[in-house]
Amino acid sequence: MKIAINTTSAIAGGGVTYIKNLLTHLSKANTNHQYLILTTLKGKEVFYFQHPHFKYLSFRMASRNPLLRILWEQLNLPFILKKERTDILFSPGNICPLFSKLPNVVMLQNIEPFSNDLSRCRSLIQRIRLKLLKLLTILSIKKAQRVVFPSVKARTFTEKSGILIQRAEVIYHGIDKKIFYPRIEDDLSCQFKKKYGLDKFILYVSHIQRYKNFLELIKAFILLKGKIDDNVKLVFAGRCFDKEYYKEMQDFIRERKYEDRIIFLGNVPYDELPFLYSACMIFVYPSICESFGMTLVEAMACGAPILASKVEPMVEICADAAIYFDPTNPAAIVDVIFKTITDKNVISTLKINSLIRSKNFSWENTAMSTLKLFESVI
DSSP: OEEEEEOTTOOSHHHHHHHHHHHHHHTTSSSOOEEEEEEEHHHHHHHOOOOTTEEEEEESGGGSOHHHHHHHHHHTHHHHHHHTTOSEEEETTSOOOTTOOSOEEEEOOOOGGGOHHHHTTSOHHHHHHHHHHHHHHHHHHHHOSEEEESSHHHHHHHHTTTOOOSSEEEOOOOOOTTTOSOOTTOHHHHHHHHHTTOSSEEEEEOOBOGGGOHHHHHHHHHHTTTTSOTTOEEEEESOBSOHHHHHHHHHHHHHTTOTTTEEEOOSOOGGGHHHHHHHOSEEEEOOSOOSSOHHHHHHHHTTOOEEEESSTTHHHHHGGGEEEEOTTOHHHHHHHHHHHHTOHHHHHHHHHHHHHHHTTOOHHHHHHHHHHHHHHHO
């Protein structure tokens, strides 16, 4: 069987992590399947590895902007797949070619288009983009032979919009335990803290987008003034995908003279993240819309004490490995941070529960479940 995987929508964050690990573990499966990896020029640099069953095709058009990529997927991709004589196409970026007769498996990584509350906060152009993505996602769901969701929440949230999904599977993402494990006792951890000038800090790892709810956490941290050690910093790691939102946060921080205590590290190298997770006092995850929450699992695998939004899929993913709060209420965030950070017994319990819970996630299981799904379609 020749399986095509369209990775052109994976540009950063969890999407890239998912594709890299999926390909790695599919390559280890004892099968004769052939894989055609469709990617961008930049994507090929990230995803490429030499393997007799893997062939890579990279395209400049698919990387220019989302609209051009969608046009390429709908108009060009079917001809490429036919020429390459593929048997099935896996589209992990919500959308598949609607005019191709090839069997399709679609995965919904992005459920933001199905949230009316979030779309109201976006600019006109962004609202139009989300409406288009929602329409194409719905059509892709109807077209596909199977639909994959990374959590039960992602499936139920999508179904609430009125879409009947009969051929759906929930397959969790995994974790690379060779990279993500506790590093507190590692000398490199101390070097890492010195590199970034960190000692005591609260951590949030996520790319900057409005629905990730950075500002509410910033408000809560400022409200903690006088309640916790003034040397404690709030640290963010991740690329900026919303410059307007980032400016709004920076203005808010400057007005309150908190520039020295609220730190934006930007895009931290992937192999350095375990040191951040391991060294933080607590890991706080205030996002209000996720399909999975990859950094939650990474933080758990490193034994970080976790506080998370009391919304799905955070509760589904973390279970008893986190303490939950109302992400829309800074006062509630203040309360849970204060009670946790000042109680060593709670911190210790959360660390243990994180490590136990992280054992439920495996990239090998993700890859094998996905491969069985491909085989069931043909």
